[in-house]
Amino acid sequence: MYDLEGYWEAGTVEEAVQLLEDHPAAKIICGGSDVLIKIREGKLAGTGLVSIRGIPLLQKVTLKENGDLYIGAAMTFSHLTSHPLIRRLVPVLGEAVDQVGGPQVRNIGTIGGNICNGAVSADSAPTVFSLECRLRIEGKAGVRFSDMKSFYLGPGRVNLAQGEVLTHIVVPREKYEGYAGHYIKYSMRNAMDIATLSCSTVCKIDLKKNVLEDVKMTFGVAAAVPLRVPKTEEALKGQPLREELYGLAAGLVRQEINPRDSWRASRAFRLQIGGEIAARSLREAVLRARAQEEVRLRGPKQQEKVQIEAEQTGQQQEIMQPESDQHRKEVR
């Protein structure tokens, strides 16, 4: 039994906005896997809740005509991972949220909740940052869009006013097309855990020049909010694709991230791991980008071979085999 002072269900975003206006002390609840826990802990005991989990519009992923991908905030992690558009266009995001907690929590928790919770350990956050997603927010005053950086204010704090509802996470076409990514969650357990540190790398390569054309790298739990590493990114851009690249990335990252000492892990430990997972995540992202580029350049006949090569790199290990089987079908 949760200690609540009022509960209201919204059928539309407009209703949700109105309910939040009418009950200024009420909080939004979507999946519930964070909010209900805070109520039980006593942090939010006695709160009112406006449930937005039943709003159909928020449970869809749609591809707009301009190629922008609109991800409904109430999409559960598991539905996101298995969604054909996510698999085809931004598989790294589906893989990232497939590392949240365990299966039951992934069937409850939502990407919108994950972001609005403001936790620096959120598994979706580094990838959403690296993909330079925009957030579509609806309020009494209408619709506004926010970038990720200005949305995250601090640990557990986001830039969402009372009466505002995050409706969609938008991945702009130019931010995913031609890019490949890889997310590494470093945690003490292989399931049911939160990240001690995490890194999502999204990159684009120039196969002809054999250089890293563009790279975006974001860390979870390396600072108070998810942390992009612009200096590292700048230094890596244009670098030739060879073994030294990864050692370089590790070293740069260790200088740029600023993790703190906490009982969960020390700063020194996080620095060591941060460099290491940066290098490994970049390595995997480059491999994926290479496979993707080769498919594009060689044309459909060569695709099967490339897929096999991609498999041999071990990139499939992070996701479950049958899902990657389906994924392959869709790529073809």
Place this chain on the structure above:
Amino acid sequence: MVVGKSVPRVDGYEKVTGRAMFTADLAPGNCLVAKVYHASIANGRVTAIDTSQAEQIEGVVKVVTFQDVPKISYPTPGHPWSVETAHQDRADRRLLTGRIRYYGDDIAAVVAENEVAASRALRAIKVTYEEYEPCINPREAMKGTKPPVQEECPDNILAKSEYEIGSADQALAQAAIVVEGKYETSIVQHCHIEPPVSYAYMDKGRIVVVTSTQIPHIVKRVIGQALGIPWGQVRVIKPYIGGGFGNKQDVLYEPLNAFLTTQVGGRPVKLELTREETFANTRTRHKIYYDLKMGLDAQGHIVARDMLAVSNQGGYASHGHAIAANGATSWRHLYQVPNVRARAYTVYTNTPVGGAMRGYGIPQYAFAAEAITDDAAVKAGMDPYDFRMENIQKGYFADPWLKPIAANTNGVAECMEKGAAYIQWKEKRKKYAGQTGNIRRGVGMAIFSYKTGVWPISLEIAGARMVLQQDGSVTLMVGATEIGQGADTVFTQMTAETLNISMEKIHIQTVQDTDVTPFDTGAYASRQTFVTGTAVRECAEKLKEKILEYAKELLWERRRALQTSARETEEVPGADGGTAPDSASWLPADLCDGCIVNAAGDVLLALEELAQESYYSLRHSSAITAEVSEQVKKNSLSFGATFAEIEVDIALGKIRVLDIINVHDSGRLINPRLARMQVHGGMSMGLGYGLAEQLLLDEKTGRVLNGNLLDYKLPTMMDTPDLTAGFVELEDPVGPYGNKALGEPPAISPAPALRNALLHATGVAVNEIPLSPQRLIAAFEKAGLLSASVGNGSEGKKEDGADV
């Protein structure tokens, strides 16, 4: 013959259908809800408490504080009570307290109509404290604190023990090689998936407590002691329980729950702990610090071992010094060492309370002892397997003082052989020597010995009752408890074996009720198949004797009736004493397959027929029952070994277990499948202990930092490798069915085996568990291993380091 067979669990259907009723499933719908107010400091005194606002909250029925409870201190451990005052458990707890000894100590309790009201009431209680500096390190605490944690122990030393065989100092001074090391374990928690829960109500003026416990009869006694009421005023019922592992071998909140029902006119009150309370406010496994020394002669024989152990007790005594002392006792077993010394201290601190946990001090001890054994082998330039084989006690040996603890059978060498063959020890020790690169592999091992039950340190008593039912089936009641380990199944097997009737005809009572089931001290110390098994065997033999006696009377009666009808006369049975061939053939001699048979094995009578007669015979009806209460004065050492192969990712500080086997000498296995299950569970607990689990405390405040299942790293399915169990089955001469301890031993040796495998893989000796990534990264950095690997050795290249 059913002993030795992998028969299915007798409670299996109930458990796979969800019909097995646990404590919370039985609580009446109108139960009031109780919650405990816990201190937010680790050391101090309550100077004022205001419950007035809490009492105003709608739905709150009663608030009680430390000022309202009986001024009686009581002990909590699930030990048999000692009738000698000097040996009685330390009585240092009150139902509620104003003197705060650890963060979360129990100050007040609320009884309410529902959870929300109870929680709100807790938040409305106002407490002011006089605070003292908390001390969470026993080595500091034993220097003395002001005030002491417990007033009766001014130096905070709850107890110490010491012994010496030969002269350790002298032997160490003369040894060719001396190895020294400091080893440390961490506080861990049992993590049974069912949190402790009880409900209590009054019935005809008595208190009835239904609770998830391993020790119902002891809970009854302690409630009586804590409330200062005759013990007979208390009745304790134990339904199915969702795991215990030693935590529920302690009296937890049952006395408070019993008290609370008396405060609300006997209405039912439920006290269900949260997971967070389970971590902070029940019991934990003691953290123990070891300073060890070992001396070897030039040939690599151990000539001396010296131990100093300091055990962190926490704020209350619970099982107290028995844990550290158990390890000190083990220090003189297993290896042949002419000079042995041990000194052990158990020290009160301001931390959560240490109690019993699977292995009772031996997992801590074995980590340290088996780590230094590998360190000694390395220093002597010997293979750790050969070093152990050279130095272990082979065959029979006995404890010099604690008789009759002895290796009545000793399969440790066979366990080692079997484990080494499985893991391919020699090949892999060679293959993985001198690796470079980021990914490295290693194999490691550890061995142990473990007592069966607690005799002669403590009393061993068990009870069993059997009733021949009207249809020839048998109901069996024991006071011992099924806690998931399969006790009910093996007791059923034992009864079927001795009575020689099919298992389906044995009906065991799963629920223990202290008003009904015979006295037994409960599930702990791997004692039940051994001690309760002895009682079950005795009881079955007694029942059999009574059945045969009745059969003899019945058959004689029938025979006489026949003869009378044939107008013959004969003397009473016994006159021809079975010597005449015709009378021997009608005399019942044994039970076989649910029938009474003569000496030749011919069926004389079905048990079913006899049973019906025994209930309804007009001439002589008397239900056939047997009951025993057995004191068991025996103890056999069981043995075992773990062999593990691991892969280390140096740059990430991670260990992956590639293969692991436990091989056990637990005597004859009553049910091999259940035995394997016990081994798997223990291994998994040992893996968690070695690699991941630790209850973290804030150094300054003593607060538990990670008391939940997200932050406390209990292994999930994805963290647990495939587990292999092996056995060396030697028939133990003193175990009732050739069996000896099995329940706890599997949890002992995995942690040191992993630590020793890490030593093999990397050359880095890590002397604290868990071998957590942060600890490994620091150790690797110190050893200069980190610079060797930058951003390489991704998961896709697992073979890298291994193929040197």
Place this chain on the structure above:
Amino acid sequence: MPEQMKMIQCVVNGRKETLCVDVRESLLDMLRNRLGLTSVKKGCEVGECGACTVILDGETIDSCIYLAAWADGREITTLEGLLGPNGELTRIQEAFLEEGAVQCGFCTPGFILSAEVLLRRGEKLSREMIRKHMAGNLCRCTGYENIVNAVEKVNRERNE
């Protein structure tokens, strides 16, 4: 607050239920206290142990962190709902018994429901996949070994 109730309609173990629930109730509370489905266990109340797992519209969820009010219009299966009309076990329940995947039995209902949903997918499962899809259920007794074995056994039978 003044008690706020919500009328919901859902299907639980194949039976239509119309219930008036307190909006503060979790689905776990509702199933145990209103419907007497005590196979749904409370182990942590925060979605970390999986003992309260139920199947909701074909997916497993932790019923402790799901409001009863949300069950409106949903179909829910608890372990009680797997049994045949005469108490017959499903194959996965039998396999749990055969493989020795049950000890104290407290986590067992949640594990069996997770296994049931996983096995319904019909695909061939590796041991690693089994581990990944059942990692939301914690067990302290078995070391998981025989639970993986039981799921693998049924999956193998169905894919032969």
